[in-house]
Amino acid sequence: MLDVSEVRAGYGAINVLWDASLQFAPGRLTAIIGPNGAGKTTLLRAIMGLLPVTAGSIRLDGARIDGTATWRMPDLGVAMIPEGRMIFRDMTVEENLVMGAFPKAQRPHVKSRLEAAYAMFPRLAERRRQLAGSLSGGEAQMVAMARGLMPDPRILIVDEPSLGLAPIVVTELFAVLARLKAEGRTIVLVEQNTAQALAVADHVYLLQGGRVVLSQPAADVELDALHARYFAV
Ligand code: ATP
Secondary structure, X not given: OEEEEEEEEEEOOEEEEEEEEEEEOOOOEEEEXXXXXXXHHHHHHHXXXXXXXXXEEEEEOOEEOOOOOHHHHHHHOEEEEOOOOOOOOOXXXXXXXXXXXXXXXXXXXHHHHHHHHHHHOHHHHHOOOOEHHXXXXXXXXXXXXXXXXXXXXXXXXXXXXXXXXXXXXXXXXXXXXXXXXXXXXXXXXXXXXXXXXXXXOOEEEEEEOOEXXXXXXXXXXXXXXXXXXXXXX
């Protein structure tokens, strides 16, 4: 269980998250939604140790992980697939994937993890020697996902994977998320596409102004009411 408890975090003097509490149950897909600037990415960065947690705590199976260096997270079984993919454009698909297994403890597993990645994303197998910069947006997102999976994380944190992708590619991407969940992984998904997120999520948190304003099983969420209340322009 990943447990975020009353966390405050932000950028220097600017605080963004205000006592945010969220629980991510094992083997479940939890979606975090909310308007632009609500603090969703900030929350993910705080979990990954990319930002200091200035109050509250983050626990993984009871042990505190806030304050843990980001580079240690893969060895703890936590991986993040960042917004905007952040793939290495001048490296091949396979070189990008190998970078995902950079921590020393992961290196002996590179071969078997590559095989698993290509089984999950056959299109990447065909393009393993292609420069990542020449991939389509959907393929680039798949590389980012596959790279994040290289340490075989139990907890996969995915930030806005569908951004800028064609509808058919988005459908494919959500099918991959469903498969990763079926493998037993815990998935934390930040997503602008609320309808699509609700369709795959078990639980939903809504952030607004850096606060958790709604926590509900996905099946109980009424999309129209939610949009009218929180996303109306
Ligand atoms: P979006 O859906 O637009 O990605 P979000 O919910 O992920 O939004 P965040 O990216 O977490 O929101 O941003 C929350 C707030 O923090 C915003 O007001 C943003 O301007 C601010 N912020 C984000 N990054 C920085 C930074 N590097 N320095 C200062 N403020 C930042």
